[in-house]
Amino acid sequence: MTSADARARALAFAPHASAPDGGFWARVAKMKLSETMLRESGISCACRVRAANRAEISGAHALDHESFDGLNASDGGDGGGGWVARGDARLLNTREGVTTFDREAYLREIGEEILRDIESGDAERDPSRLMRFGMIAYACLKSWSFTYWFAFPAATSAEFTITSTSVEKMRAEDEGDAMRAQACDNWIASGGAFAWLLDEDGASARPLADYSNIVAEGRRPTLAFADTCGSATHPGWALRNLAVLASASWEASELDVVCVRTRKGRVVPEACVKFTMFLPKFDKDAVKFVGWERNTRGKMGPRTVDLGTSMDPTQLASQAV
Amino acid sequence: SSVENLTPARTSSAYESQGVLSPDEFVLAGDALVRACPTWSWARGSDEKAKKFLPREKQYLVTRRVPCAKRAKDMEAYAGSEIALGGEDEGWVKAGEGRVVDGGGGDGEIPDIGTLTLDDASKKTTNDETMKIDDIPEIGEDFEDEDDDAVVLPSATEIARAAGRVNGGTEDDDIVKTRTYDLTITYDKYYQTPRVWLNGYDENSLVLKPSKTLEDVSAEHAQKTVTIDPHPHTGVPSASIHPCKHSSVMKKLVESMRAERGESPSVETYMFVFLKFIASVIPTVEYDYTL
Missing domain, CATH: 3.40.140.70 (Ubiquitin-like modifier-activating enzyme ATG7 N-terminal domain)
Structure with a gap:
């Protein structure tokens, strides 16, 4: 890191x-x-x-x-x-x-x-x-x-400054990105929640509640969420409370993120952006x-x-x- | 309407012979649209306004927040004017063929007329509204800003862009401000065709007055075929493309497809053909309708 x-x-x-x-x-x-x-x-x-x-x-x-x-x-x-x-x-x-x-x-x-x-x-x-x-x-x-x-x-909070690697567009030519986008499209089509996790290989989507299981299996989960923001340079607002959840409930200090966006109603890699975010400890007080x-x-x-x-x-x- | 209430719903198929749909065919055609274009979906609407001849869960089709970046007259200015159709199709136009004109000559008049009428129309509708808007006492007071370092400020973006320099990590070049529309397609039992309704938002996501929608309708149609009526499922006054000519246009389009392919298009393709035709009426509203 x-x-x-x-x-x-x-x-x-x-x-x-x-x-x-x-x-x-x-x-x-x-x-x-x-x-x-x-x-x-x-x-x-x-x-x-x-x-x-x-x-x-x-x-x-x-x-x-x-x-x-x-x-x-x-x-x-x-x-x-x-x-x-x-x-x-x-x-x-x-x-x-x-x-x-x-x-x-x-x-x-x-x-x-x-x-x-x-x-x-x-x-x-x-x-x-x-x-x-x-x-x-x-x-x-x-x-x-x-x-x-x-x-x-x-x-x-004043101390809860989230940092990240640069926000990158996903690419259709990248095999991993294409697979992740497909898994996200399937998750949405099956009526899943607005935020979910991708397993390390990116091939399958799982509910947020599976976080500790994935980690216990020794794999690295990616947080994915349906992003109302279309910007290529920023994630949307919904990620803020998700980040608080990740820090407070999962005690995560580093998390890969995919901001899931669509074209013509379907998730395609080139619509999405990804980055790794770094989370300080969330202090509820x-x-x-x-x-x-x-x-x-x-x-x-x-x-x-x-x-x-x-x-x-x-x-x-x-x-x- | 009361006429609609007294009209029995069509039961036999006549989309080929008359360009009309039965309620069942409307559902079939709508299902095909939703399958191919996930940005469209069925809406159930309110119980009190539900039509008995349609399934409760499939009362009308909706697609939300469709961008409309340019006004129709600006589009016409560079895409060439439209040609008004006569005869049975009077009141409808063939889109964008003005530029195919060889030599220009007499056809040069058409864009002028089109642009003029729209300008007149928009002047008529906007003059008193512009005054109205100015009349609204905006709450001018600015409130204390939130203490938040992690927000992308839209105003900061514009200022930064104007100054031509990057404003730290909070600039966002990609997002533009544009009008958007919610489009709905209802079934009109009297005309036995789909009917398109437009509910707009301005560049700041504030509700757009229905009359302003005329600016996004091609010049020919703004005059003749767009009316403001209560939406059949929401009751809200909305701009709508009047369906009185829909069946004759659809009949023509189905006939020309048959001539081209040697076989009749299936009823499932009706909505795609219909939406392609509607695109000539609202050329700058970028909704999905391709298979």
Whole structure:
């Protein structure tokens, strides 16, 4: 690991992006009006996540009219290659509420649930628990505009600096890469979880919970995960909590990683990137959480979308010819 | 619609003779699409809006986050204009043949007309919307940044790119900002054909107003064949390519395939042919449809 260490540099992660659609906002408006009303307490919701399917654009956390209907894990599947992430939504009563909301406490609350799931082993058995998210939103039902802010909590600490070898594109000509990609494609097609392990030879995919078995067999596992990020130079956000799991549960200090991406819906080597990451020991007592989404100007802040022209019954009626 | 409710679902096959599909054939054709192109999948939709003539798990087809980097008029500017079809196909166009013109001559007019009409159309639809957007009081206040060294900052990337230098280890050259679309294909019982719906997101992943979708429709169609209607499964106003001419176009395409191959294409290929035809309407939306 000495030569690898010399090349290691701090690893940076591309943040998750939210993509709530018009159907989602129509449901939010309906819920606020007739179900939650003035209550601001949490509502469980879900979003769909896919591996990046294009080099030039990253995937996003898609929320739609079904997001509050208790999507099953298989619903994200969309028949393969998709997963469901669960989260919590707070429908606030005022626009100011969004800016004054205790975001730090909310992030910590969700983040600590993730840590508990890592400790209990639940996250190893059901890795989607690592993708838990939060959202605060204010629906202005007069103008049909929605102000919202998503949080994708990642656990870290001042000392928990993950380093890695340089991020490399996998190659179709490389036999090992081709075999690994095939094993990943099979895993996804069989409805496997969003993160998994590859056995040392790369020929077979196994669940995360097999980590200690593989190591006990004297082999070196590779961590693979469906990466919503399409960048050739960075892994996506989901790897952060996976890295915490690897350090905290497996006590791994070095781990080979494959960021699994697709082209036309199938895993191909040239879409994926790989590297070896080096993990310091994760200190739970020093933990902090990050992950509030940036606004359209790339700054910390909520986003606003105005759907008045397409959804407000009054505006629609006045436009009708 | 109420007309649709009163129309009985087709039971016999007529995709060859009339270019239409029965609900069962829609499912067959959709299954073939999902098998060949895993980016497409079946959606079950909500219980209350489920169509009884389709299997509960296979109500409509969906592909999400399809990129659309250029506006249709920019594409037409270099790919050559489209030729409007007359007769039975009135209202539809043959894509991208403007550049095959020898000498230019009279055909030179076509791109101008096409571009002009789209410009007019987009002006009409965007003028009041642009004002509307400016009206939204964005929360201008910037909040304190998170203390996080391991994040790739999109803004830092743009600044670094503009300055033409690498910003430490956090630059990302590959990701571009582009519009994306969720495409859905529903079965229209009245016209007995698939129907395509477009729900877009702007470069920042914010929901795109349906009328803005017109910018991604080729000039001819933006005027005539794209309407904004409530999506049959979500109820949300969405841009849709109106299916009134679908069957006659599909009939022609099936006939020409038969002439070419000497045998009729199977009903499983319907969706691929259909999506190829839809690509002439929305030429810059890069969805998968190849076998």
